[in-house]
Amino acid sequence: MVFIITALLVEATPIIQYFKLKKDMNIHAYQVYRNSEMALIISGVGKIKSAMAAMYLCSVYHADKQDILMNIGFCGTNNIKYQPGDMLIINKVTDMDTGYDYYPDIYYSAGIPQENIRCYSTPVLSKDHTNEKMIVCDMESAGIMEAAKKITYAHNVIILKIISDYLTPENLDKGLLQNYIRKQLPKIEDIIHEVKQMNRSLNEISLKDEKEALDALSEKLKFSESMKQMLLKKIKKAKLQGLNPLNILESSMNMEVNSKTEGKKIFEQISKKFEEMSI
Amino acid sequence: MSKSVKNLKKCPFNTIYIEEAAYEYPITQKVLQKYPDCVTITIKHYKDVFNRTNQHFVTQKQHPSLILAVKENQFLYTGPEVCQNFGYSRFYYTSFLLNCLFDCEYCYLQGMYPSANIVAFVNVSDFQSAMEPIAAKEPAYLAVSYDTDLIAFHNIIPYMDYFYDFFKQHSNLFIEIRTKSANQTFYNNHTPMENMIIAFTLAPECVIKNYEKYTPSLESRIQAIHAAINNGFKVRICFDPIFIHPEFDEQYELFFKNVFERIRPEQIFDVGYGFFRISRDFFKRISRQRKNSTLFLEEFSVHNNVVSYSEELQEKVRSKHFEILTQYIEKEKIFSL
Numbered sequence: 304m305v306f307i308i309t310a311l312l313v314e315a316t317p318i319i320q321y322f323k324l325k326k327d328m329n330i331h332a333y334q335v336y337r338n339s340e341m342a343l344i345i346s347g348v349g350k351i352k353s354a355m356a357a358m359y360l361c362s363v364y365h366a367d368k369q370d371i372l373m374n375i376g377f378c379g380t381n382n383i384k385y386q387p388g389d390m391l392i393i394n395k396v397t398d399m400d401t402g403y404d405y406y407p408d409i410y411y412s413a414g415i416p417q418e419n420i421r422c423y424s425t426p427v428l429s430k431d432h433t434n435e436k437m438i439v440c441d442m443e444s445a446g447i448m449e450a451a452k453k454i455t456y457a458h459n460v461i462i463l464k465i466i467s468d469y470l471t472p473e474n475l476d477k478g479l480l481q482n483y484i485r486k487q488l489p490k491i492e493d494i495i496h497e498v499k500q501m502n503r504s505l506n507e508i509s510l511k512d513e514k515e516a517l518d519a520l521s522e523k524l525k526f527s528e529s530m531k532q533m534l535l536k537k538i539k540k541a542k543l544q545g546l547n548p549l550n551i552l553e554s555s556m557n558m559e560v561n562s563k564t565e566g567k568k569i570f571e572q573i574s575k576k577f578e579e580m581s582i
Numbered sequence: 583m584s585k586s587v588k589n590l591k592k593c594p595f596n597t598i599y600i601e602e603a604a605y606e607y608p609i610t611q612k613v614l615q616k617y618p619d620c621v622t623i624t625i626k627h628y629k630d631v632f633n634r635t636n637q638h639f640v641t642q643k644q645h646p647s648l649i650l651a652v653k654e655n656q657f658l659y660t661g662p663e664v665c666q667n668f669g670y671s672r673f674y675y676t677s678f679l680l681n682c683l684f685d686c687e688y689c690y691l692q693g694m695y696p697s698a699n700i701v702a703f704v705n706v707s708d709f710q711s712a713m714e715p716i717a718a719k720e721p722a723y724l725a726v727s728y729d730t731d732l733i734a735f736h737n738i739i740p741y742m743d744y745f746y747d748f749f750k751q752h753s754n755l756f757i758e759i760r761t762k763s764a765n766q767t768f769y770n771n772h773t774p775m776e777n778m779i780i781a782f783t784l785a786p787e788c789v790i791k792n793y794e795k796y797t798p799s800l801e802s803r804i805q806a807i808h809a810a811i812n813n814g815f816k817v818r819i820c821f822d823p824i825f826i827h828p829e830f831d832e833q834y835e836l837f838f839k840n841v842f843e844r845i846r847p848e849q850i851f852d853v854g855y856g857f858f859r860i861s862r863d864f865f866k867r868i869s870r871q872r873k874n875s876t877l878f879l880e881e882f883s884v885h886n887n888v889v890s891y892s893e894e895l896q897e898k899v900r901s902k903h904f905e906i907l908t909q910y911i912e913k914e915k916i917f918s919l
Contacts, residue, residue: 368636394597394621394623395623395625404625404626404630406599406623406625406630406631406634408596408637408638408641408642408645408647409596409597410596410641410645417621419623451636452634452635452636455636456636456637456638456641457634457636457637457638458638458641458642501641505638505640505641507873507874508873508874536879537879539879540876540879540880543874543875543876543879544876
């Protein structure tokens with residue numbers, strides 16, 4: 304699943320429309336929109352809110368480490384090499400309150416430049432940032448990165464920032480801002496696709512059918528939990544070798560036992576069959 | 583084409599992280615000159631990147647990043663018991679690099695480190711200062727390519743060029759450079775020294791194919807051995823780790839014969855021999871990461887917290903192997919664990 308956190312409705316609207324997300328009416332603490340593969344939450348502005356919303360969303364939908372956590376939102380910069388509407392992949396987040404740095408692992412590009420970002424607790428205005436150092440800044444990324452440590456792998460955290468202004472965040476046109484995001488959505492979709500593909504290639508081999516068969520067999524033949532785990536290891540090894548362990552499990556289903564001792568004998572027979580099969 | 587897309591093609595690293603303190607060192611400058619298009623990120627300390635929680639070792643192995651760092655303390659370590667000391671009572675190892683370009687399925691490093699990214703220490707002279715007092719005493723054995731493969735990394739950072747004169751001047755240090763690499767640059771560009779041995783790890787092709795991803799073929803390694811020998815370097819052959827597996831067992835016998843038909847035994851200084859072995863903690867950690875590895879689903883024995891084959895099995899296979907090996911090389915020259 305892909306979990307998206309945006310600070311504002313103006314950032315969320317084009318994403319909701321593009322991915323055809325529907326409001327989850329069972330959730331009242333936040334505005335959450337979803338489809339079968341994606342859920343989006345509107346966190347409000349600031350790193351504490353973004354961290355809370357990320358944790359909330361991932362708890363509600365039982366996220367695991369294979370899931371993707373994305374922050375899509377606006378940022379400001381004083382770097383005129385970028386135009387308003389340009390998208391940046393963030394490769395380093397500095398929490399300006401703590402000085403702590405966060406680093407997502409980035410294995411995608413989609414032709415988008417990478418940048419560091421500074422996460423501030425209050426808006427940064429050009430009149431306050433008088434030194435010449437080029438910066439990119441936002442108010443949510445550090446919260447996302449802190450939450451991500453508890454949720455997913457470093458390569459599944461994606462921070463995408465779209466330039467809204469040159470540190471002059473007053474009176475921005477909402478329609479224009481939505482268009483900035485809308486324009487980047489095909490690239491965002493490509494990135495999601497690329498990271499999903501990578502996760503798929505890392506997935507553990509599925510043992511769903513074998514586990515079901517083993518559960519049934521273990522109950523029938525009175526196998527203990529540790530015997531079951533030992534067999535599961537052999538089943539997995541056989542399957543990784545391209546063999547069909549279900550054959551052995553199914554052929555053992557017609558056996559009967561009256562005691563645990565009998566079960567243990569059959570367990571040894573089955574184990575031997577797996578060993579022979581794996582060779 | 584965008585800059586970042588170009589980078590992926592040119593630079594062997596996904597990203598180069600540079601410690602603030604590392605910028606001033608020549609190694610850093612040379613690496614940055616060599617890969618001007620690579621994405622670079624300045625960091626405060628290498629551990630901020632290397633020790634992050636939730637890194638995926640297997641993914642990082644496929645797209646490694648380089649971290650250029652300044653080593654602060656403990657430049658030398660006492661040799662561990664699971665490693666051969668080749669008869670030296672004073673046995674040390676050092677790590678200019680953490681991690682390796684190769685991706686061996688059995689490698690203990692994946693249990694030892696939280697990251698597959700490669701840390702390269704740039705403060706060469708600090709390592710040398712730490713080695714001085716060791717070299718001033720009685721002879722010591724110093725393994726310099728344990729937690730990495732320096733020869734494989736030679737075209738990226740030629741560490742052995744930086745240390746060559748130092749090692750030559752300190753003959754009390756007996757230097758072992760362990761490698762699986764086919765890179766011949768070092769042997770071709772330097773004259774050999776008495777106190778240095780190149781230890782080539784060899785394995786049957788089926789083991790290389792199954793367990794040693796990104797490493798050179800057996801043939802390429804043999805060619806590198808020839809290059810080292812022809813240039814006068816002392817060469818050790820390490821048959822380590824040995825795997826006991828019905829698919830491999832017969833192959834080992836052919837392999838030993840093949841190796842000594844291709845390399846004249848009298849040109850070999852000695853041989854290291856050892857079975858697959860790994861600490862129990864590392865084994866558990868790797869099993870969790872390498873979820874699709876059959877190696878970590880094998881039945882092993884645990885003895886003194888080390889996971890390996892049972893002693894009886896080891897003895898049985900060892901005597902069979904030694905029967906072949908001793909046809910080529912004296913038993914006293916085979917160091918076994």
